[in-house]
Amino acid sequence: MFKKILIANRGEIACRVIKTARRMGIQTVAVYSDADAGALHVEMADEAVRLGPPPAAESYLLGDAIIAACKATGAEAVHPGYGFLSEREWFAKKLAEENIAFIGPPPNAIAAMGDKIESKKLAKAAGVNVVPGFVGEIEDTEHAVRIANEIGYPVMMKASAGGGGKGMRLAYSEKDVREGFEATKREGLSSFGDDRVFIEKFIVEPRHIEIQVLGDQHGNVLYLGERECSIQRRHQKVIEEAPSPFVTPEMRKAMGEQAVALAKAVGYYSAGTVELIVSGADTTGMGFYFLEMNTRLQVEHPVTECITGLDLVEQMIRVAAGEKLAFTQDDVKLSGWALESRVYAEDPYRNFLPSIGRLTRYAPPEETSGETTVRVDTGVVEGSEISMFYDPMIAKLITHAPTRIEAADLQVAALDRYRIDGIGHNIDFLSAVMQHQRFRDGRLTTGFIAEEYPDGFEGAPFTDEKRDDLIIAAAVINAITVQRAQFIEGQLNGHGAQFGPDWVIEIDRKPFRVHAEETSSGWTVTHTFEGGTHTHNVATEWEPGEPVFLADVDGRDVAVKLALKPVGYRMTVKGSAHNVRALTPRASALAGHMIEKIPPDLSKFLLCPMPGLVVSVSVAAGDTVEPGQALAVVEAMKMENILRAEKAAVVKSVNAKAGDSLAVDAIIMEFE
Template identity: 65%
Template sequence: MFKKILVANRGEIACRVMRTAKKMGIATVAVYSDADARAPHVLMADESVRLGPAPAAESYLKAELILLVAKDTGADCIHPGYGFLSERESFARACAEAGIAFVGPPPTAIAAMGDKIESKKLAKAAGVNVVPGFLGEIADTDHAVRIAGEIGYPVMMKASAGGGGKGMRLAYSEQDVRDGFEATKREGLASFGDDRVFIEKFIETPRHIEIQLIGDQHGNILYLNERECSIQRRHQKVVEEAPSPFVTPEMRRKMGEQAVALARAVGYYSAGTVELIVSGADPTGDSFYFLEMNTRLQVEHPVTEAITGLDLVELMIRVAAGEALPLTQDEVPVLGWAIENRVYAEDPYRGFLPSTGRLVRYRVPTPLPRAGRAGGGAISVMDWDAGAEGPPLTPPASGRGEDEPYIRVDDGVAEGGEVSMFYDPMIAKLVTWAPTRDGAADLAVTALDQFELEGVGNNIDFLSALMQHPRFRSGNLTTGFIAEEFPDGFTGADTSEAMIRKLAAVAAVLDMETAWRNASISDKLDDRFIPREDRAVLIGEKRYDVSIDGYDRGLLVNLDPQESPLDVVTGWKPGQRKFVATIDGEPLSVGVKRTRTGWRLNAHGRSHVVRTLSVRAADLSTHMIAKVPPDLSKFLLCPMPGMLSALHVAEGDTVEPGQPLATVEAMKMENILRAERPGVVGKIHFAPGESMAVDAAILDFV
């Protein structure tokens, strides 16, 4: 077995690999850029070495530097994680030439599967179903238009070396191809150093399902069931689960056997994933097609670990050391259900624009009590390293009860750290396991409510809304789910009348507890200032006149004389950002922020502005004049922190609706900003190549 492993990556995946390495007694080496000098993965490692400046091209993508660090520190193997150098055949080959084990597949397999054009040819030869498309070289935009017309719209344009949702454009018409082909080439070149593009038929009502593989150097290859990854935005996965609610045992066997056949055809070993596009319109499940093979560990590997009880990182390390797999295909189980939610630094209320900045506050979920049993557990990778054992990576093998819910948080950030514009905006992965799919989704909603994340925009509300959505619960998923269900953007999850009543009770208790706290401060206030009369709680259009009575177990909050009061048990203290309580026997965690006239309460995927007033003040509030927001329509505002990569207009130009105005690059993605109405361009405030803050005025209109 190896003595020392260098993790050629950053963030949560670097922490994840180190966690298993420590469990196996293997020393760890971290590498880092200037932006990550105090990052958790650096603190977690036994040794750490600086690579260079923040841009990945000058640090994490410097293969020769990483190999030099491995030699200097005495590391006898390198785990690449995912992204960066994980699927670069030249890096795997350089490791072999340097006598350092590469924890991944052989270079020949990476080369065969890394080129999406060649991999489809190999898949077809191995008897794997492939999507109709054009796999040759595309000369230019006109050539791309001809090919798309021959295949038939809609088509998907993809960077040959792409992945992670980058370098992909969906085209429904010739104009879409003309608008997107060159952008696809540029993204492929910027992210992967390869501007080749291929075009294939876009499958209608598509589901994205993938098969996890593991193979050893002795010829054994297993498929470890499937994952459903259909909940995507801009081709970037948001929610993954295992198993799939669509896949039958027979379908799983067919997909798995084709995936194994492809892996065997290229001499594959280590962990890898065969991604398939499946037509949800075919009830037989036989319409599945090869998309690509990822020759690395996937972001969503924890859900496979949760339903199989296998540590995939440990298996990768053991395979790299020459060991045989410890199980056969018949011994691969499907235990319960697991769902992974990716917590991103992006603002769903502003069109999911990336957010950067400092994590002013960061707390992972903790168990909530439930009647009659424990509520599972949660652990951050960093918490584990600090000595808190928590649930292991593979819950079914942990000795816990088979029906005990389980929470796992994989992260690589810490409070006070910074979310940089140079890297992927993912903050953490929340994995929930339960015996049933509904149980795993319910636990995810509970856990998302408990996250405390301040300083950057985040998608926690959106994830909670997804987990509660009736269509998600039904399992009727496609890769167009988000676009179809949120066509006008996201404004918050739907909130039931029962939840509104609970939040009104929470606001009343918060008001009372704060008043008592203020009255107890020496020489400031006394109980003469505690409101004696009933209070009015206003949430949106609803108003509740509230009274509170104490009793031996908690508080009785009466919102309506015609209904039973709510039983609230809590230990909340003024200043705490989470109100954790049991209301009528059900646990609830509510995010709390003080406002001038009440509270901002966040729960179950929606933020609510709640006002707590005296009954008299509430009566008078209906006469207040609404404040009119300023008119910003004459400005083109930068929707996210980023760099102005191109200007498509000049001062004095007349523009029409839909016309491109500027292109902003952020998180390695190009975003084209278009005119919303006719107008004339006035002053331009930025030049291409300049960095801009969110809401910076790029130009204004006359």
């Protein structure tokens, strides 16, 4: 077994590998860019080596620098994580030349599966179901249009070397192909150094399901069940689970055996994933088609670990060291249900725009294990910076329980306790999806988010129970805060301002009368509204300044997140956020006479929705634009975003040009 390994990656996956290596008694070496000098993975590792400036091309993608770090530290093997150099054939070859083990598959397998065009040919030859499409090289836009017309719409355009949702465009018409083909090429070139594109049929009611395979260097290859990854946004996975609520045992066996056949056909060993697109409209159980094979560890590997009890990172290390798999296909048993939510630095309230900045507060939920599990895989701590140079994922929240609904409820409870300040994040959105009836029913497709949130995300539905929880939380928080203020003022002045137990709790300016009294066991809260009066018994240890209000309300656990505002709080319960304040009855009556500030009219401006680089501007001053017309393209975190006109207008002035680096809300153009 290796004595020391180097992790050629950053963030949560580097931390994840370090944890397993430490448990196995293996020393670790971290590498880092200048942007990550104070990162968690650097702190966790036994040693750390600087690679270079923040851009990945000048640090994490420098194979020679990583090999030099191995030699300098005596690392015998390299775990590449995912992304960066994990699927670069040349890197695996160079390591072999230097007698350094690559904790991953052989170079020939990486090469065979790394090209989406060639991999489809190999899959077809191995007897794997393949999506109808054009697997040759496409010359130009006109050629792409002819191919799409022959296949039949809708079609998917994909960068041949793509991955992680980058370099993909869905086209429903010839117009979409003409508009998106060049953008797909540019994204492929920008992110992967390869502008080749292929086109395939888009499957109706598509579900994204993948098979985890694991092989050793002695010819043994197994499949470890499936994962469903259908909850996606812009082809980027958001929520994954194992097993899939759609897959039957017969279907699992068929998919698994095809995945193993493909792996054996390319001499595969280590952990890998065969991704499949499955038609939700198919009733035969065989409506699944090969998409690609990822020759690395997947982001969503924890859900497979939860239901199989295997540590995939450990297995990869053991395989790289030449060990045989210690179990057979018959030994692989699936237990319970696991869900994973990707916590991203993006603002769902602003169309999921990327967010960068410093984590002024970062408090993940407490990890637990036993009959149910809560696990947080992260690479950040409070004070860490989310950089524009890397992927926007902050962490992965994983829950495991006996049933799917229990795992989803565990996610909601954990998300309620997850506190992130300083940047935009998608925690409210993840909670809303977990509570959505269609999700809970397992009626998933890759179009779930677009179909269920066509007008954007505005928070989880505000139910009566959530309303009551906010009223109760606000009443008790206010009572405790006032009680402490009275005590302090009394100590200073000999007396304190006196307030009674009757208050008005306003939720988004809607008033609710409450009566809050302290008891020997906590608090009693009575609130009155249309339809009656409710009394609740509340036990809590909350103290002023704590960011999450945790309480037992009538025997039920309640968690409410708090963000202090100039007046009152921004309170969030189960993905539903509201402005809440406590007023005396007199103050509430007077507040009704206050004039509400009207926000400025920004409809005459096209604002940059995120920090990013202007790729192109399509119009000039004096041009007339129509609703939906493309106005500009802004790149953020390696993704191109097309900004479109919301209504017909005449361009008055253009304030930005291609190559400009803009801050959020910078004016790109003004309309008359």
